[in-house]
Amino acid sequence: MGFADDHLIPLVDEGLGNSAYLVDLGDGRALAVDAARDLRTLRAAAERRGLTVAYAADTHLHADFLSGAVQLGHDHGATLLASAAGHRAFAHRGLADEDEVDLGGLTLRALATPGHTDEHLSFLLLDDGRELGVFTGGSLIVDSAARTDLLGADRTEELARAQYRSLQRLTRLPDATAVWPTHGAGSFCSAPPGSERTTTIGAQKQTNPLLAAPDEDAFTARLTGSLGSYPAYFDRLAEANRRGPAVLAATPLLPVLTPGQVGSLLADGGYVVDVRPAADYAAGHIHGSLSIPLRDQFATWLGWLLPDTAPIAFVTGDDQDLGEIVWQAYKIGYERLAGRLAGGMPGWLADGNPQTATPFVAADRAGDRPYLDVRQEAEFAAGHVPGATHIELGSLAARAAGAPGGAVVACRHGERAMTAASLLERAGHTDITVLDGGPDQYAAARGQQLVRGGETTHP
Structure with missing residues (x-):
């Protein structure tokens, strides 16, 4: 031909x-x-x-x-x-x-x-x-x-x-x-x-x-x-x-949920996933919600951190693509999508509900805190902060009790670290700070050299 x-x-x-x-x-x-x-x-x-x-x-x-x-x-x-x-x-x-x-x-x-x-x-x-x-x-x-x-x-x-x-x-x-x-x-x-x-x-x-x-x-x-x-x-x-996956007759939709419905879902064992950028989540979010920013890797972390058997409600920001949320979830078999919070966080607050904030700071403002690195093992081995505790994000929920208290949580840019902080908060940790950056910036701010190889500190 x-x-x-x-x-x-x-x-x-x-x-x-x-x-x-x-x-x-x-x-x-x-x-x-x-x-x-x-x-x-x-x-x-x-x-x-x-x-x-x-x-x-x-x-x-x-x-x-x-x-x-x-x-x-x-x-x-x-x-x-x-x-x-x-x-x-x-x-x-x-x-x-x-x-x-x-x-x-x-x-x-x-x-x-x-x-x-x-x-x-x-x-x-x-x-x-x-x-x-x-x-x-x-x-x-x-x-x-x-x-x-x-x-x-x-x-x-x-x-x-x-x-x-x-x-x-x-x-x-x-x-x-x-x-x-x-x-x-x-x-x-x-x-x-x-x-x-x-x-x-x-x-x-x-x-x-x-x-x-x-x-x-x-x-x-x-x-x-x-x-x-x-x-x-x-x-x-x-x-x-x-x-064989079920045949879909049309694009699945995300129904609008009232603040009361979202609160009830969370109280009944469901999950609230906040898909806004990490900085928006840091500024104010629903206590107990998980930060998984909507980006190319959204499906990976949704499927790694949440079961596919519980209902999920979403907190979205202005102009975020609702279809992208749905399709990233459906392509890995997550179909119990309850809907999205009406009005986003402004709607939540207008209904008289509280919010929680998480410090999201640059390397020169991170203070003298334990350093928790949640990147993958290969990333950690390629270069990490001296004395860092390492727990991969994917295993953090099961090992949250061993995470250092009052830590600065870090990855490479901040998205995974914010997800980690939300998991730790859900597990009862307080006084968590998230690094807006990665180990290079943190070490440079302290005049340190990154450690390479397998010198891993695990809790």
Whole structure:
């Protein structure tokens, strides 16, 4: 068909660090690969080109987002393509190793590449037998390979060894073959930092440190040794994707809630999430609410810190995108969205309710307080304040009793630190200050040098 570069449209979710792909098949039809439940960007790209999604392929049972394949099947009549070994509970075409799908000029060949998951497939796109590129999902990714511990610690090494064999298979493709991974920088599925989200087989042979491992044992040690923590909701979504997400008839809405309704929800065990910027939350918020600013990473922290079984009400600011709140929640399976506070914090105060403030200060005004760093382990090891206590944000709620009293809480910019302060406040801590900045600014204000490496102080 004469495949051109612009026939492949990457659709990047910066917050989750993933890429979906839309392939223009040249006849008004398209193939979607690893589409998430939030289909807004994909739909817009398809509409611009006048495309109907005829095929929706998933490389694996995703743990970090709900698949949009079932919705595409409902809305477009798309044929759903996925591994037969995944035992999905909805209508799809189950594929085994080396099975091929005729896309009408192009061919999609399934390659069994277990490791990230048991049933993982990569999809090799062929044009008259010529290898154009391979959708590698969570197998070979830019300068790494996706994590192998999502099925439990007892399977991590076994799957890492399977990942080694899968990557060896993929590197036997021609060097010019494009590599189109799903997981990229920002993903908790082990992608390293960097701006590149696609690559080639030849480039990965030159730059991927895992491929430089001399043997399977060394590869396994390198991969498993690099695994950090991951959001709690990852443990739920693979099964939700196997069952198939519910089809949505329309964009879900956020009903308006009175201050009384929000107060009752909180008192009855629900959650109030304040999505305003950190500085706005600091200036005044509902006691017991959680600060999770609405930004690209909103879904990650919502899914890491809150259960999906309790109702959630939101406090929003002027001009914040309510649809963005809804879709970030729904794409990770959070559907018990009770609504939003009518009038925001001004409405809360006008109803005679109190508010709580949290000091949010620059480094030179932080005072002589214990320093609590809530960044990820790798960030902490790369450079931290001398004597800092380190508790990752994702584990802070369970370890709040061990957090130092009267601390200055810090991350890199302040958003995660404000979330941490709200968790600590909810757990009964008082006299918490949040650093508007990060360790570089704090150390510079005190004439200190950052400590690098694993000198971690844990409570």
